[in-house]
Amino acid sequence: xxxxxxxxxxxxxxxxxxxxxxxxxxxxxxxxxxxxxxxxxxxxxxxxxxxxxxxxxxxxxxxxxxxxxxxxxxxxxxxxxxxxxxxxxxxxxxxxxxxxxxxxxxxxxxxxxxxxxxxxxxxxxxxxxxxxxxxxxxxxxxxxxxxxxxxxxxxxxxxxxxxxxxxxxxxxxxxxxxxxxxxxxxxxxxxxxxxxxxxxxxxxxxxxxxxxxxxxxxxxxxxxxxxxxxxxxxxxxxxxxxxxxxxxxxxxx
Amino acid sequence: xxxxxxxxxxxxxxxxxxxxxxxxxxxxxxxxxxxxxxxxxxxxxxxxxxxxxxxxxxxxxxxxxxxxxxxxxxxxxxxxxxxxxxxxxxxxxxxxxxxxxxxxxxxxxxxxxxxxxxxxxxxxxxxxxxxxxxxxxxxxxxxxxxxxxxxxxxxxxxxxxxxxxxxxxxxxxxxxxxxxxxxxxxxxxxxxxxxxxxxxxxxxxxxxxxxxxxxxxxxxxxxxxxxxxxxxxxxxxxxxxxxxxxxxxxxxxxxxxxxxxxxxxxxxxxxxxxxxxxxxxxxxxxxxxxxxxxxxxxxxxxxxxxx
Ligand SMILES: Nc1ncnc2c1ncn2[C@@H]1O[C@H](COP(=O)(O)OP(=O)(O)OP(=O)(O)O)[C@@H](O)[C@H]1O
Ligand SMILES: [Mg+2]
Numbered sequence: 100x101x102x103x104x105x106x107x108x109x110x111x112x113x114x115x116x117x118x119x120x121x122x123x124x125x126x127x128x129x130x131x132x133x134x135x136x137x138x139x140x141x142x143x144x145x146x147x148x149x150x151x152x153x154x155x156x157x158x159x160x161x162x163x164x165x166x167x168x169x170x171x172x173x174x175x176x177x178x179x180x181x182x183x184x185x186x187x188x189x190x191x192x193x194x195x196x197x198x199x200x201x202x203x204x205x206x207x208x209x210x211x212x213x214x215x216x217x218x219x220x221x222x223x224x225x226x227x228x229x230x231x232x233x234x235x236x237x238x239x240x241x242x243x244x245x246x247x248x249x250x251x252x253x254x255x256x257x258x259x260x261x262x263x264x265x266x267x268x269x270x271x272x273x274x275x276x277x278x279x280x281x282x283x284x285x286x287x288x289x290x291x292x293x294x295x296x297x298x299x300x301x302x303x304x305x306x307x308x309x310x311x312x313x314x315x316x317x318x319x320x321x322x323x324x325x326x327x328x329x330x331x332x333x334x335x336x337x338x339x340x341x342x343x344x345x346x347x348x349x350x351x352x
Numbered sequence: 353x354x355x356x357x358x359x360x361x362x363x364x365x366x367x368x369x370x371x372x373x374x375x376x377x378x379x380x381x382x383x384x385x386x387x388x389x390x391x392x393x394x395x396x397x398x399x400x401x402x403x404x405x406x407x408x409x410x411x412x413x414x415x416x417x418x419x420x421x422x423x424x425x426x427x428x429x430x431x432x433x434x435x436x437x438x439x440x441x442x443x444x445x446x447x448x449x450x451x452x453x454x455x456x457x458x459x460x461x462x463x464x465x466x467x468x469x470x471x472x473x474x475x476x477x478x479x480x481x482x483x484x485x486x487x488x489x490x491x492x493x494x495x496x497x498x499x500x501x502x503x504x505x506x507x508x509x510x511x512x513x514x515x516x517x518x519x520x521x522x523x524x525x526x527x528x529x530x531x532x533x534x535x536x537x538x539x540x541x542x543x544x545x546x547x548x549x550x551x552x553x554x555x556x557x558x559x560x561x562x563x564x565x566x567x568x569x570x571x572x573x574x575x576x577x578x579x580x581x582x583x584x585x586x587x588x589x590x591x592x593x594x595x596x597x598x599x600x601x602x603x604x605x606x607x608x609x610x611x612x613x614x615x616x617x618x619x620x621x622x623x624x625x626x627x628x629x630x631x632x633x634x635x636x637x638x639x640x641x642x643x644x645x646x647x648x649x650x651x652x653x654x655x656x657x658x659x
C-alpha cells in the first residue's frame with residue numbers, strides 16, 4: 100500500500116473543499132435553514148409523526164442526514180469531474196496509486212465533507228430545537244455509511260459523465276427523488292400502500308430511518324435491518340465503483 | 353543491459369482507427385532518444401501507453417524491465433512524464449501542487465529540498481506561491497516539467513516540451529534536458545522541430561501512421577540519406593529546365609533553384625553541363641549536406657505520396 104500517497108490525496112481533497120468553505124459548507128447549512136423556515140412554520144401544528152417527537156425534531160434529523168449525503172455526493176462528483184474535464188486528472192493517474200487507494204482517498208474526503216456539513220447543520224438548528232442523542236455510535240455509523248455511499252455514487256456519476264449536464268441530471272433525476280421519497284419530510288407508513296411498498300425498495304429510506312433512530316431511539320424499521328441493508332448497498336456500489344476504476348472505464352482508455 | 357523502455361508488438365485500436373500497428377523497439381538506458389513523426393503518427397499514444405494512461409490493445413511495454421500493466425508501481429516510479437497538454441489543477445499554488453505530486457509518490461517533507469531546487473533550476477522560485485491559474489503558458493510548461501521530475505525518475509519523457517515556447521525558454525529547456533542527460537537520466541523527446549532533435553538526440557525513432565519507419569543513431573540516419581542539395585542563384589527566373597533535371601527539383605522560388613542530387617548516381621559536373629546547354633545562367637552555387645528534416649520528410653510525407 101502507498102499509504103503516504105493515499106493520505107496526500109485524501110488531504111488534498113479535504114483541503115480543496117475547505118478552500119471554498121463558504122460554498123461547500125455554509126451554503127448547504129443555509130439551504131437547510133430555509134427548508135426549516137418554510138416547512139416548520141406551515142406544518143408544525145398539523146403533522147404528528149411520532150408521539151413525543153415534534154415535527155420540527157423529526158424534520159431536522161432528516162434534513163441533517165439529507166445534507167450529509169448530498170454534500171458527500173457533491174464532493175466527489177465536482178472534484179473528480181472537474182479534474183477529468185480540465186485534464187489535470189492525469190496527475191492522479193501517473194503516480195503509483197492503486198484503484199483502491201484512489202477510491203479510499205476520494206471517499207474518505209466525501210465522508211469528512213458530509214460529517215462537517217452535518218455537524219454544521221446540527222449546530223445551526225440548535226436555535227430551533229435541541230435534539231436528544233439516543234445513541235451517538237448509531238448516528239455516526241449511518242452518517243459515515245450514508246456519505247460513503249453517496250460519495251461513491253458521485254464518483255461513479257463523474258466517471259461516467261461527459262458533460263456537466265449529465266452530472267446534474269444524475270443528481271436531479273436519481274439522487275434528489277430518492278432523497279425526497281425516503282422519508283425526510285414524512286413517515287413512510289403514513290403513505291398510501293402503493294407508495295409505501297415502493298419506498299421500501301429505496302435504500303435511502305434505510306439511511307434516513309436508521310440515522311433518526313440514533314437521535315430518538317425510535318424508527319419505522321428495526322435498526323439492525325436498516326444497518327444490514329445500508330451495508331449491503333454500500334458493498335454493492337463500492338464494488339461497482341472499484342470495478343469501473345479498475346478497468347479504467349473512460350479514464351485509462 | 354536492461355533497456356530503459358522496451359516496447360514489443362504494441363497495437364492500439366480506437367474502434368476502426370489503428371493508432372499503432374505493431375510498434376517494436378527499445379530505448380537504451382542513458383540515451384537521449386528522439387521520437388519523431390508527423391501529427392497523428394501515434395507518438396503521444398505510445399507515450400501514454402508507457403505511462404499507463406492508455407492501455408494497449410495488444411503487446412507489452414516494460415520500463416526498466418517492469419511490465420507497465422503488471423508491475424505498474426515500479427514502472428510508474430521509474431517514469432517522469434511531461435504531457436503534451438497544459439492542464440494543471442487551478443486550485444493550488446506552484447509549491448502546493450509540487451508538494452502534493454511528491455506526496456502521491458510517497459515522498460514527504462524529506463523531498464522539500466529537491467522541490468526547492470527544481471523551482472530554482474526552472475526559474476520558478478519567485479512564482480512558488482502564485483496560483484497556477486495566474487501563470488503564462490511558458491511558466492505552466494515549466495511547472496509541468498517540475499511535476500514530472502518531482503520523484504527523481506530515471507527516465508524522463510518530454511512530449512513536445514517546446515511547442516509554443518519562446519526562443520529563450522527553448523534554450524533553457526534544451527540546456528536543462530542536456531543536464532539531466534549528463535546526470536545519467538534517460539531522456540525521451542518528441543518534437544516537431546526537427547533541428548532540435550538533430551541537435552540533441554543521439555538516437556532517433558520515426559513513427560508514421562502508427563508504424564516505425566526508422567530507428568537509428570542520428571548520424572547513421574543522416575548518412576543513410578543518399579541525397580545532397582545543390583543550391584543555385586539564377587540570374588533570370590524565366591527559364592525552362594532541361595527535362596533530365598525536372599524530376600530533381602526540390603524547390604524553385606524566385607531565382608533560387610534547389611536540386612536534390614543522388615550522392616552516387618548524379619554527377620555535379622554533368623548537371624552543370626546540362627544547365628549550360630540550356631543556356632541557364634547562375635550567379636552563385638553551393639552544395640548542402642542533408643539535414644534530419646530531409647530524412648524525415650523522405651521517410652514520412654514522400655512515402656505517402658508514393659502510395
Ligand atoms: N482517445 C482517443 N480516441 C480516439 N482516437 C484517438 C484518441 N487518442 C488519439 N487518437 C488517434 O490516434 C492517432 C494518434 O494520435 P497521437 O495523439 O498519438 O498522435 P501524435 O503522434 O502524438 O500527434 P501530434 O504530433 O499531433 O501530437 C490520431 O489519429 C488520433 O486521432
Ligand atoms: Mg502528440
